[in-house]
Amino acid sequence: MGAFQPARVVLVGLRALTLDILRTYIEPSGIEVVTTSRSHLVEIVSASRPDFIITDRDAITPHEMDDLLESHAKVRVLTVSGDCTESVLHQLRPTRTPLGGLTRNLLLNVLTGHRAEEINE
DSSP: OOOOOEEEEEEEEHHHHHHHHHHHHGGGOOEEEEEGGGGGGGHHHHHHOSSSEEEETTTSOHHHHHHHHHHHTTTTEEEEEEEEEEEEEOOOOOOOOOOOOHHHHHHHHTTOOOOOOHHHH
């Protein structure tokens, strides 16, 4: 197994207390932390290529989240509530679904966007 590579984290759109708590948790581990405003998020993500973005759950819209994940597929986004009692990890993950022999119905199910569990029906 390769050597441990510290993660790079961007903190954005967080309340001051939440930001302080997260920095206290993260920085002693050797993980690189960058703090930015929402207005500079796209530039910072493009330049620093972080492994994680941590943001307040209300600081990013679902549309912004989709755009961010689609344009930076390897980044993971952790949204947290203001008091840190709730958090959600967002990420794009490639999937592989064995389909078996190709039939007309199978092909049409795949092409029309059926969910994986519906494809072989």
